[in-house]
Amino acid sequence: MPNQVQIINPGDSPRWDQQMLATGKASFFHSAAWVATLSETYGYAPCYFVLRTDDNKVRALVPLMEVQSFITGKRGVSLPFSDYCEPIWETAEDAAQLLTCILSYGKKQGWKYLELRSGKRMPAGQPASNTFLGHTLNLSLGENELFASFRESTRRNIKKAAASEVVCKTSKSLQAIEQFYALNCLTRKRHGIPPQPFSFFKNVYKHIISQDKGVVVLASHKNKVIAGAVYLHFGRQAMYKYGASNGDYQQLRANYLVMWQAIQLYCQKGFESLDMGRTDPKNKGLNQFKNGWSPRTQELVYYKYSLKKPLPRQEEKNFPSLRERTMQHLPVPLLRMIGAVAYRHVA
Secondary structure (H helix, E strand, O other): OOOOOEEEOHHHOOOHHHHHHHHOOOOHHHOHHHHHHHHHHHOOEEOEEEEEOOOOOEEEEEOOEEEOOOOOOOEEEEOOOOOOOOOEOOOHHHHHHHHHHHHHHHHHHOOOEEEEEEOOOOHHHOOOOEEEEEEEEEHHHOHHHHHHHOOHHHHHHHHHHHHOOEEEEEEOOHHHHHHHHHHHHHHHHHOOOOOOOHHHHHHHHHHOHHHOOEEEEEEEEOOEEEEEEEEEEEOOEEEEEEEEEOHHHHHHOHHHHHHHHHHHHHHHOOOOEEEEEEEOOOOHHHHHHHHOOOOEEEEEEEEEEEOOOOOOOOOOOOOOOHHHHHHOOOOHHHHHHHHHHHHHHHO
């Protein structure tokens, strides 16, 4: 007789992180800090579907949040604004039981669809809705062996930044988050995308950075902050989540020194891996940057289960859209206003 599926909010479980780490399969996106950050910023309702063992340990899990939007509709996403969030299960029977329960729940709730962001192939041959690349660096090799493994151009760019008097500092302060956010706004404008609301990064600070679950690395040149990144960590795994820079200083290659500083930090603290995040296979520049650090590359596969009418076919996009080209010319304050309104509807 199969165990009963529970639907829970991790915020109601004081030992949630310990339970996740005990599975040996959890990433930062399974953590209570990430749940709190998304819920508090965007108002999403966590509904995590769990099967437990007889001694109350998590046996199988699909983390989900219910997104309600009068613009984009109501749906279940695992998880919003997360590069991936692996379902945790051992057997096909557990997977089928959880998916059946979730789809039934979603239909009752009126979801348009269920989206799973995973590196796994789903049971019953569910076709992928989208595919990305993930890059993971093995930190257990140590600083010296890692540095020797980097592409020659990557090593050269690290040295160039240092020789150009670029200075990197690691911080856990709100001021560092504010400085990073200013760079993030410039970077998003350059890409034709509105920045996330500042309230999101304030919650990243509140629930993650200030709780020693992440760091900000900032690069400065002549006392001006020109590049930075936000790193998150859970267990012995670190994650490069957000990067930003001032395009006027691109020739100094400060972003390479930022990454190297973080790699050194996490090596010294005994972390096992650095996840470099999701990358679109068509983004040649970002793939080239990440591949220069000699990571292991894996496929990240997304799946959508339609719960109402068939989902529209996703169109290939190989050039900036009119919307992106327009946003590249909008002032940052206006882009921030757009981001503050739009992001909770996107998920």
